[in-house]
Amino acid sequence: MRMSSSKWLVPVVTSLAIVLAAIATLLLAAHPAVVGCPGSSVSGGLIDCGAVVSSPGGKILGLPLGGWALLWLFLYWLGRVAWRGRLLSVIATLGFLGVAYAVGTELRVGHVCAWCTLVQLSIVTLGVWSLVTNRVKVQDHG
Numbered sequence: 001m002r003m004s005s006s007k008w009l010v011p012v013v014t015s016l017a018i019v020l021a022a023i024a025t026l027l028l029a030a031h032p033a034v035v036g037c038p039g040s041s042v043s044g045g046l047i048d049c050g051a052v053v054s055s056p057g058g059k060i061l062g063l064p065l066g067g068w069a070l071l072w073l074f075l076y077w078l079g080r081v082a083w084r085g086r087l088l089s090v091i092a093t094l095g096f097l098g099v100a101y102a103v104g105t106e107l108r109v110g111h112v113c114a115w116c117t118l119v120q121l122s123i124v125t126l127g128v129w130s131l132v133t134n135r136v137k138v139q140d141h142g
Contacts, residue, residue, distance in 0.1 A: 009129070014080075017122030018073045020115060025066035048111035057105035065102050069119045072098060076126055092127035099123050 052058060058065060072095050079088045099120045106112050 013122055013125055013129075014073065014077055017119055017126065018070065018077075020122065021066050021069040021073060021119045023115065025064060025070060046112055047114050049113040049115060051109050051111040052106055052113040052116060055105060055109045057101070057108060060101075065098075065105070065116065066119070068098060069123065072123060073126075076130070080130070088130040092130050095123040095127045 053064060053066075060068060063071075072091070075091050076088075076095070079091045102116055102120055106116070
């Protein structure tokens with residue numbers, strides 16, 4: 001069974017995710033106290049980007065989580081353009097692990113970052129998409 005795919009979906013979701021990750025990373029770098037997260041000015045609310053990104057888990061090896069998301073999105077884009085095939089499965093798995101880490105950080109802090117959530121959803125969508133389409137290609141050429 002051949003799965004039909006929309007040729008515009010992956011570029012649109014990738015572009016949207018890159019824009020969201022870039023905005024979040026730039027806002028954090030420019031204004032660490034005010035990340036531009038909806039509801040972040042409400043003290044004690046569930047949505048508080050500042051609490052998430054300034055937490056000990058908000059950086060890995062000195063790079064903010066948004067920077068890692070940008071790196072993953074670049075690798076994903078490069079994988080779609082240049083590598084294709086099974087390496088995309090590795091990239092997707094790294095994305096899932098990164099999302100799990102970010103969600104774990106949000107759970108530990110007790111707050112949610114709206115920007116982060118949008119980027120996480122984009123990474124999961126792209127990861128699942130690449131795994132499903134790669135599986136279909138492998139079965140077709142099998």
